[in-house]
Amino acid sequence: MKDKKIIIAGLLIFLIILFSPFLYNIFVNAGSAQPAPELVLTEKAKAAKECVRSTDYMTAEHMRVLDLWRHSVVRNAERIYVNSKGKEFTMSLSNTCLDCHSNKAEFCDRCHNYASVRPYCWDCHIDNPKEKE
Amino acid sequence: MNAKYIVSLLAVVVLFLLAYVGVEAAGLQVVFGIIIPYLAFVTFITGFIYRIMDWSRSAVPFRITTTAGQQKSLPWITDDKVDCPSTSGGVVLRMILEIAFFRSLFRNTRMKIKEGTKLSYQLEIFLWLGALAFHWAFFTVLFRHLRFFTNPVPVVVQLVENVDSFFRVEFLTDIIQIGVPGVYLSGLVLLLAVTYLFLRRIFVSNVKYISLASDYFPLFLIFGIAFTGVLMRYYAKIDVTAAKELTMGLVSFRPTIPEGVSPIFYVHVFFVSILLAYFPFSKLMHLGGIFLSPTRNMTTDTRARRHVNPWNYPVKVHTYDEYEDEFREKMIEAGLPVDRQPVDTQPAEATPEESEEKE
Numbered sequence: 339m340k341d342k343k344i345i346i347a348g349l350l351i352f353l354i355i356l357f358s359p360f361l362y363n364i365f366v367n368a369g370s371a372q373p374a375p376e377l378v379l380t381e382k383a384k385a386a387k388e389c390v391r392s393t394d395y396m397t398a399e400h401m402r403v404l405d406l407w408r409h410s411v412v413r414n415a416e417r418i419y420v421n422s423k424g425k426e427f428t429m430s431l432s433n434t435c436l437d438c439h440s441n442k443a444e445f446c447d448r449c450h451n452y453a454s455v456r457p458y459c460w461d462c463h464i465d466n467p468k469e470k471e
Numbered sequence: 472m473n474a475k476y477i478v479s480l481l482a483v484v485v486l487f488l489l490a491y492v493g494v495e496a497a498g499l500q501v502v503f504g505i506i507i508p509y510l511a512f513v514t515f516i517t518g519f520i521y522r523i524m525d526w527s528r529s530a531v532p533f534r535i536t537t538t539a540g541q542q543k544s545l546p547w548i549t550d551d552k553v554d555c556p557s558t559s560g561g562v563v564l565r566m567i568l569e570i571a572f573f574r575s576l577f578r579n580t581r582m583k584i585k586e587g588t589k590l591s592y593q594l595e596i597f598l599w600l601g602a603l604a605f606h607w608a609f610f611t612v613l614f615r616h617l618r619f620f621t622n623p624v625p626v627v628v629q630l631v632e633n634v635d636s637f638f639r640v641e642f643l644t645d646i647i648q649i650g651v652p653g654v655y656l657s658g659l660v661l662l663l664a665v666t667y668l669f670l671r672r673i674f675v676s677n678v679k680y681i682s683l684a685s686d687y688f689p690l691f692l693i694f695g696i697a698f699t700g701v702l703m704r705y706y707a708k709i710d711v712t713a714a715k716e717l718t719m720g721l722v723s724f725r726p727t728i729p730e731g732v733s734p735i736f737y738v739h740v741f742f743v744s745i746l747l748a749y750f751p752f753s754k755l756m757h758l759g760g761i762f763l764s765p766t767r768n769m770t771t772d773t774r775a776r777r778h779v780n781p782w783n784y785p786v787k788v789h790t791y792d793e794y795e796d797e798f799r800e801k802m803i804e805a806g807l808p809v810d811r812q813p814v815d816t817q818p819a820e821a822t823p824e825e826s827e828e829k830e
Contacts, residue, residue, distance in 0.1 A: 345527040348762055349520060356516065359620035363723040367622070374712040374729065394731065398708040401651040409643050453711045454624035454632065455652065 375448035383438040390421050390434075404431060404459065431463050473679070476672075479687035483695050483742075490741035494734040503737040504717055505726040511744035518751025523759050532780045534773050537766040539578070544774055555771045562770055569767050573602055598671065605664035609693070611635060611657035612700070619718040649705050658704070662697045665690055689755055692746050699739040709733045 354361075383389075389396045390403065407429035410416045419427045428434050439445045450457060493499040540551020556562045568574045581595040614631055618624045636653035643650060669690045672682045703709045713729040714736055720727040750756065762768070795802070795809055802809050 341531065342527050345523065345763070349523050349759075352519075352759070353516070359617065359722045360724075362621055363719070373727070374716040397710045397712075397731075402648050402708070405641075405651040406643065406648060449712050452622065453715055454618040454629060455711070456629070456633075457651070 375452055377449070378441055378444040380438060380441055380445075382440070386438055389438075390419065390425075390427050401457070404435075407431070431459060436463075475682060475684045476687040476691075479684050479691050482688060483691040486692075486741065486745055487695065487738055490738040491734050494737040500728045500732075500737065503741050504728055504732075505721065507744045508721060508740055509726075511747040515747040515750055518748075519756075519759060522751050522756050523763075526760070526763050530782065531765055531769075532782070534769050534771065534778055535765050536769050536771045536773075538771055542771055542774060557770055557772045557775065559770060562768060566762070566768055569764070570761055573599060573606075575767070576602055597667075601664050601667045601671070604660050605668060608657045608661035608664060612655075612661055612697070615655070615657065619715050620722045622715075622719060647706065652704060654705070658697060658701050662694070662701060665694050665697060669694070685754055689746070689749070689753060692742060692749075696739065696742045696746065699735055699742065703733070703735055703739065707733065707735055709736050 391399075396403070407419065410419075411429050417429050419429045421427065436442065449455075490503050494503055536555075538551075538555040540554030541548060542555045543550035543557040550557065552558070552561045553564050553568070556565055565574075576599045577596070579595045579598055580592040583591050583593060585591050611631065615628065615635060617628045618632070621628070632655075635655045635657050638654065638656060639650070640654040641650040642648070669687070672678050672686060672690075710731050710733075713732045716727060716729040717732060717736075746755075750758075792810075795811065799809055799811075799813055803813070
């Protein structure tokens with residue numbers, strides 16, 4: 339029947355769509371499946387050993403920490419953060435976070451690009467004087 | 472209480488526990504992260520092809536289009552080119568509107584008897600709204616997930632992400648903090664819509680009456696998928712880069728199990744795998760089936776063209792004339808009336824012979 343050709347053509351289009359991620363990674367962008375980017379720590383960060391919270395917590399939840407920090411600084415004018423070990427930190431992206439992690443391009447951007455995350459932190463904190471290449 | 476949805480709910484809970492315990496206690500990351508997803512994908516593909524090819528063999532002897540407009544006939548009668556298409560262009564347009572906007576569902580009406588004997592038809596729009604929200608949200612979510620299967624992420628996907636997170640929802644309390652990462656509208660719409668579609672089956676009594684376990688199970692499963700997804704993004708956050716490392720491994724046939732991926736992620740992947748494997752054997756096949764709706768995808772040219780049943784074959788007939796030729800003498804003997812008298816015998820002469828014999 340003549341409809342069969344149309345049905346098979348439609349099925350082929352569906353299969354191509356379905357396999358497009360596979361095809362993209364094999365033909366268009368071969369070798370793009372490199373492992374997740376390594377976190378590059380500066381000497382200062384290595385020396386500090388631990389961030390404001392544990393590393394596991396920070397990898398997953400750092401955006402929540404930053405959001406809460408912003409909220410508490412901007413809305414409540416509270417600038418001191420005390421972590422579970424009783425250590426005090428000034429709540430500041432530019433002055434606290436980027437003080438140790440001064441390598442934004444290597445520490446922040448590589449993972450953000452990998453995961454297609456475009457945080458609006460850098461809309462304001464763009465001219466970070468502490469950033470070093 | 473209704474066994475049909477309790478069983479479906481229990482099935483999804485068991486699947487959740489299976490994946491959670493399997494990963495958390497038994498350490499079966501390879502099974503739930505690599506083997507089952509691949510098997511599910513293969514099942515989905517082969518099952519889908521099988522079902523479609525099976526349907527393609529179905530006979531379509533007649534034009535059984537349903538129309539919602541004037542058919543093309545005389546030149547001075549305005550015909551409806553989309554709702555009663557006489558050209559394949561019109562059919563394509565009708566199919567696009569059907570697939571993307573569910574026009575048939577939009578025409579859904581509810582019969583009611585008012586004031587004793589008056590029958591009225593009400594526009595019943597909520598199912599259409601719910602279905603539209605559900606399908607579009609699901610499609611957006613699915614499309615956004617391409618960010619886990621491509622590197623670098625294509626601009627189109629980034630664009631959809633930006634549009635989807637257009638509303639910067641900020642919700643900061645002591646227990647739940649939502650705001651960063653940006654809230655995707657599609658995920659929440661999907662959750663709400665699937666909840667509505669479920670509640671509809673529970674609370675509308677006549678819909679409940681016709682609902683089966685095969686209606687409830689996909690709803691619970693999709694709710695589970697959406698819920699675990701939303702959970703991982705906004706509440707029990709996972710290491711996204713590690714998750715992407717796993718999915719990229721799958722999609723480039725170099726599977727790896729990165730460390731530190733939360734069991735919720737494996738539950739999410741397991742739910743999706745179950746959905747994929749279940750897909751070809753279920754009502755979810757309406758994804759492919761809608762393209763083959765015989766009442767929608769044929770031109771309504773039943774008056775303009777003669778459609779002959781394609782499997783008509785020459786039938787061997789035995790007409791009455793032939794029948795009489797074969798049995799004429801026996802019929803005369805039995806005294807049955809015949810259309811034509813035998814040519815050779817002459818009735819006028821035959822009668823006296825017969826009478827002589829009788830004498």
